[in-house]
Amino acid sequence: MICIPYLGQKRASAIKTTILLLLSVVFFFGLTAVTASAQKKYSRNFDASRNVRLQLMNRTGTVTVEGWNRPQINITASLESPAANIQPQEIDGTIYINLVRDNQGRGEVGSVNFQIRVPYTAMVDIETRIGNLSVTNVSSGLVRAHISSEGDITLTNIGASNVAAENMIGDIFFDGEMQDGGNYRFSSVKGNINIRIPFNSSFKLVATAPSTRDISLGSFTNTSLNYLGDGRRVVGKFGEGSATLSVINQRGSIAFIRR
């Protein structure tokens, strides 16, 4: 008589546990299915020459470009719902992807996160309205990264002769080698701009941080680089002054780091 209620309680508890487990499994698979239906995948390959140019304009989302040792451009993307139209075009050695044009007048369009691999020597020109941009291992004539509003720009192991990185709110990090005669332009409204270059670099510099006056030259401090306008601007030469480097941060800091 005493054991029966006890056994009943035990059974009830076991049933409860089983139900909870089943519910968890159902919830997990349900959630996975929802996520899978909300995100679509896109993938495409292009044969490419050494001087191929990638020109990408995204609406919202991240773009990651990586150089590789193959004569091919590999584009993969994950599309959030409602999925954007992607219609790449190949014209005269340039791969064009323009999500702003391809989705104009559609109203709400989900973010697209690109993962792209290009030959090391490819010219890369990428833009997004909102989101982070990253370019790694590219040594060509051009690397340009432009964010219309907010997002971080990370350029790592870059050997391009023309580099431009522009955003409004967000950090900019450049890590690479400056080419003789090259042009380098970094511009932000609010964020931190960090430039990591070798000590044997040679450049003419105009760096302006009018609001914070926070311009740190680090190891690159020398008598040819002068602070002007109450410390709002640094102007001068480092080395022979072969390349041209222009940095503007309206309401943020600028720092030089020895590579």
Next chain:
Amino acid sequence: MNCDECSELLSAFMDSDLDENKASGVREHLAVCMDCAVLCEDFASIVEASQLGESAELLPPNSQALWCRINNLIESEVKPETSIEEPPIRRLWHLSFAQMAAGFVGIALVSSLLTIVGIKNYTQPAADDFTTRSASTQTTFEKLAGKLGLVETPQQARERRIREQMAAISYWNDRVQTRRVQWDRNVRDAFDRNLHEIDQAVTEYQQILEKDPQDELSGEMLDTAMSDKMTLLREFSDL
């Protein structure tokens, strides 16, 4: 308003030279006519391109030719006086050798000095100044031409440029306002945050320039911030 009327008024519209009635007529037409809107975008691109060539813009269009013309004018004013006061050849011999020598030395000195000053003024600004063309880096000739009203002073150029930028900003802002109802909340919030940030920068520079209108660096940064604002509006008007 039809397209012909709009295209006639577009230039004045961009310069903010239209009265409010005509300007609003142009705005209404641009909102509904894609062709005219594209034309207006081209205007805005030219305005933007002109920003890149600002340093060249501050130089007189053909300073060498202008200098020659001024030089000729000065000479034409000087010559009659010299011809009137030209002494008879016989009187020249009344000057002593020392007086004549002193005269020649004086002329040689003055012309050498003028040549040195001229060469110095015509050379480009030093490498340190390669980013800006401000009052401090203006040549004497440019300052003189500015005072005579032959070329714009940097301050006048800045004011003109701000007027142009304000007109373009107003145009793009109207387009953004018609588009933003279609944006999702994240895009709207991001746009507003960024616009607020750039407006703060603009206000900051304007306050500095009110206190010190000669602060060229703030003038330059104000120009950059206004361009950034225009770019932000233009790029979001596509969404």
